[in-house]
Amino acid sequence: MTEDLSMFPLRLEGNNAPMVRFANVTKKYGSLTVLDRLDLDVTTGEMVTVIGPSGSGKTTVLRVLMTLEQISGGVIYVDGEPMTHMEKDGRLVLANKAHLRRVRSKIGMCFQHFNLFPHMTALENCMEGPVQVLNLPRKQARERAETLLEQVGMADKCNHRPAQLSGGQQQRVAIARALAMRPKVMLFDEVTSALDPEVIGEVTNVIRSLTAEHNLTMLMVTHQMGFAKDISDRVCFFYNGRIEEQGTPKALFENPQKPRTQQFLSAVREAI
Numbered sequence: 001m002t003e004d005l006s007m008f009p010l011r012l013e014g015n016n017a018p019m020v021r022f023a024n025v026t027k028k029y030g031s032l033t034v035l036d037r038l039d040l041d042v043t044t045g046e047m048v049t050v051i052g053p054s055g056s057g058k059t060t061v062l063r064v065l066m067t068l069e070q071i072s073g074g075v076i077y078v079d080g081e082p083m084t085h086m087e088k089d090g091r092l093v094l095a096n097k098a099h100l101r102r103v104r105s106k107i108g109m110c111f112q113h114f115n116l117f118p119h120m121t122a123l124e125n126c127m128e129g130p131v132q133v134l135n136l137p138r139k140q141a142r143e144r145a146e147t148l149l150e151q152v153g154m155a156d157k158c159n160h161r162p163a164q165l166s167g168g169q170q171q172r173v174a175i176a177r178a179l180a181m182r183p184k185v186m187l188f189d190e191v192t193s194a195l196d197p198e199v200i201g202e203v204t205n206v207i208r209s210l211t212a213e214h215n216l217t218m219l220m221v222t223h224q225m226g227f228a229k230d231i232s233d234r235v236c237f238f239y240n241g242r243i244e245e246q247g248t249p250k251a252l253f254e255n256p257q258k259p260r261t262q263q264f265l266s267a268v269r270e271a272i
Contacts, residue, residue, distance in 0.1 A: 005085065005092040008075045017080050019044045019217040020065070020185060025074035027060055027241075034060045036241035037074065042185075047211060047218045049228040049249075052238035053264060058221045061238075062187045065219070067104050078103050079184055105133075108183030112190040114170040116162040122149060122173045123158040126180045134181065141180075148176040151213065152206050168199030172206055179214060188220040192227050204230050225268055229253055237261045 008023055018041035027035040035057045042048050050058040063069045064076065067083075075092065076084045083103040085092040095103075116125050126145035130136040136144070149158050152172040162170050171191060178186060188207070192200045204227060211218060222228050228235055229249040236246040237258075245258045256262045 003073055005075065008082075008085075008092055010082070010087045010090070010092060012077050012080045018042055018077070019046075019079060020219065021077040022061070023075045023077065025064070025076060026072045027057075027064060027069065028072040034241050035064070035071070038242055040236065040243060042217055042219055044217055045211070045215055047220070047231060047233045049220045049222060049232040049235050050238055051222065051225070051228055051235060051264075052244075056238040057241040058238045059189065060241075062109070062189050062219065062221055065107060065185075065187060066109055067100050079106055105181070106184045107187060108178035108181055108185070109187040109189065110171070110174050110178050110191050112194050114162065114167075114174045114194075116170055116174060116177070118162050121159050121161055122154060122165070122176075125162075125173060126177045129177065129181050144180055145176070148179050149173070151210065152176045153202075166199070167195050168202055171195060171203050175203075175206060175210065179210065183216070185217045185219065188218065188222075190222055191220070192222065192224055200224070200227060207231060225253065225265070237264065239264075 012018065012021060020042040022038045022040040025035055025038045026033065050061060052058045060069065064071050071084055075082050081103060082092060083100065084095055086095045086099040117128065120128065123145050126148060127138070127141040130141040130144060131138055146155070146158065149155050152175055154169060154172050154176065157165060157169060165173065192203055195203060208231060210216060220231065232249050234246060235249050235252045236243045237252065238244065239260050245252065245256060245261045253265065256265055
């Protein structure tokens with residue numbers, strides 16, 4: 001049965017339109033529902049962190065935004081326009097590859113294990129995307145890469161390859177590489193879980209400073225509650241593919257209202 005898309009707007013108009021909107025989004029793997037009619041808005045410049053138990057759907061949120069997975073229902077909007085769909089003859093239809101690629105270009109992502117090219121220097125890693133994908137002249141790409149590496153405190157390591165860098169340094173290069181593509185939205189998938197505790201703070205500070213510098217909208221998934229508390233404007237607790245509870249870090253961590261949130265946070269505290 002074809003989904004009725006007439007209930008979804010062709011575009012999100014107005015100054016208050018969110019940068020990212022999940023509108024009644026469902027994702028299924030066979031009979032397993034991973035996202036269950038999810039509604040989530042992320043406003044421009046907001047830093048939203050998603051937490052929750054394994055299997056709650058939090059990582060799938062990032063995967064469908066990265067177009068690594070196709071949704072089963074609903075519509076995802078990015079920067080006012082549908083990403084998963086496109087307008088045709090005054091109605092929404094499933095997006096073709098060209099449309100997906102164009103809207104997806106507004107999104108950057110940093111992964112848990114950095115995913116840097118091992119044979120390239122930090123500078124070359126940051127230049128590769130702008131040159132190959134954006135067709136930026138090499139001179140401009142180099143200047144952009146050098147500026148970003150300086151912003152993340154890695155200017156003195158620009159000629160080092162990943163194997164010559166610590167985990168925290170590699171993560172900062174990965175952040176600079178993602179920013180080199182000039183995204184409007186940054187996704188962070190467990191970016192501190194592979195790092196030693198003493199360098200988590202430095203990565204947190206880099207992310208926080210870059211938010212203001214580049215007017216970024218950020219959506220993060222983490223298992224580390226301290227990181228979520230330090231970095232977020234809003235925290236969303238996911239359970240069974242939906243948002244069970246959300247609020248400011250102070251409200252959610254210090255005074256959770258839902259029994260399932262209380263149970264999860266209590267278990268996390270006991271494990272520390």
